[in-house]
Amino acid sequence: MISYFVRRFLLIVPTFLGITLITFIILQVVPGGPLEMELMKLRGMGAPGGEVGPTGTGTSGAINIPESALEEMKRFYGFDLPIHERYIRWLGNLLSFDLGRSYVYAEPVWDVITQRFPVSIYFGLIGFILSYAICVPLGVMKAVKNGSVFDFTSSVIVFAGYAMPGFAFGAIMLVLFGGGSFWDVFPLGGFRSDDFEYLSFSQQILDQLYHTVLPVAAYLTGSFATLTILTKNSVIENLSQDYVKTAFAKGISEKKVIFKHALRNSLIPIATGLGHFLSLVLAGSFLIEKVFNIDGMGLLGFNSIIQRDYPTVMGILVISSFLMLIGNIISDMLYAVIDPRIRFK
């Protein structure tokens, strides 16, 4: 089994190379990159700049960028080298933990990204913990009372949750409670109020909570349905197993059979999902972060794509795909640890 996991860890390397290579090629080959964007900006600014210029002689139309400046810009963006050399150079820098400098923020990409870690982790973790704290008990209840009124009514909520994308739920919440045409209960978004530092401690907590409720509700809708149904199905399947029948036949009370015997086995597939908490903290949230204007990893990724900040785009890709690969392996490890019947070869 150890050799299996060693092999899995070694396989991260080619997979990782493949992921970065694909994205790198897409970024570099498709037109409209940072160089073109910068040139466009320069040309666009040329006209109004000429009109209000100190000499008063407006230069009309596009300005010509001198050859030397063009070469300079190409070197700045790294476009003076052929694509494979660029990739190898980028990879070499990565090995020394250098993700390059952001074009937009003029800071090392690593710093730009880590600055946003706390915000993303804060929302990701709260959403993650709450979803498990709500969905697992709910799923168990639904399984135990399968077919009852409770099961039916909660199913409606579960289906509704499945049919409602998280960001869309966030959007309607903002419209209802964000102080537009209806109630003014919660702030329009952001991570904290602007005057957060000047508030007293209790006010700070309250302020943070105010800003947390709606985004976390949006995060929860995303995973609510799948996790609840997963739990329910897993418990139901275990309740129909022979060992449960045996336990009943021995005369153990229903409560004990369910919670002591069936539940422990039912939680196996759910526990393995815990391995992905690493990437949950970072991934899949840019829609919600955009709705609530939270300056986390997701919004950073989105903005860096729009602004053609390629080093940041690649940096986020590196970190999120790395966490995902590690998360996959941790999931499998958890599987093996929790369920001794499972043997990986």
Next chain:
Amino acid sequence: MAEKELTSKPENTNESKEISTSVLMKRWKKFKTLKRGYYSFLVILFFYLLSFAFPLLINKDALIVHYEGEYYFPVFQFYDAKTFGQDRPGETNYRILKQEFSNQDGDNWVLMPLYPYSPNENLLEEIPGIPPHPPTMQNFAGTDDRGRDVFARLMYGFNISISFALVVTMFSYILGVVIGAILGFFGGKIDIFGQRLIEIWSTLPFLYVIIIISSLVQPNFILLTVILTLFGWIGITYYIRGEFYREKAREYVSAAVSMGAKNRTIILKHILPNSLVPIISFAPFAIVGNISSLVALDFLGFGLPPPTPSWGQLMDQGLQNINNWWLVTFPLIALFLTLLCIVFIGEAIREAFDPKVYSRLR
């Protein structure tokens, strides 16, 4: 030998067809008993078919114009304003024309569609003030930031969303089944190599990559279909590969091999029909996923090009100023009801296809 094959073949196929249709019929009957899913299916089917007739129901062009003793059918043919003596450049405005005719009190009349507004037509001429306008009796759902009728856009958006999701799901299924079948059937080196490629492909953060591509090239319906298909086939491949691995060890496959059947025949005629069950019951959820993806992309501004009527794009407008609540609320209701119906269908199909019956002591 050759004769034997010829004679045995039709029998085989006939038999397998009979069995599969009867099984399908059984499942269809079971599906019909699950009322929630069955009625959702009828509702969605009805509205989707109806949505192809929207040009006759929701349109700014009149169905029939009776003018100076002659009949015109503007829905099917373009007439400029001068045809009907309207004093304006370009297109005829049939809503105004209708009013003019009824004011004239003559023999002329206009028959408008049920909802006389088009999704891409701006109404600034008729509704004064700065768009977006709140809902009124004429425009149920108000107008968007360019003064276009939101209700008409929602309805046309329904057709586009469902069509898009169906097309993407179909192509993802074809691609996923082909790749999964090849990996599962041949196994060995092809499988190991393919699995690596799939792992790379599936670890790519797909929405992120789609945004990268769409931000660089303005996507259209076809390009967006291709992109979403390229990332949508992976889940299906896992299922099919697993099914093929399991099925190819069964006796009927060995029998087919020993009778000298070609690989292609075994894959297509023998194993494939037996391994489609899990992915059929998965299909409605794939459609839900694809609709959500389209709405998300439209919301971010990387979806179908303007002026395509789209739900996500309306939501984006609504969020830029949350006082325009109708721009968020109505698309959301449309999206929610559509997805809910499809989820109900999916749940019913899953139940109809699931042979497992759980029983437990109490």
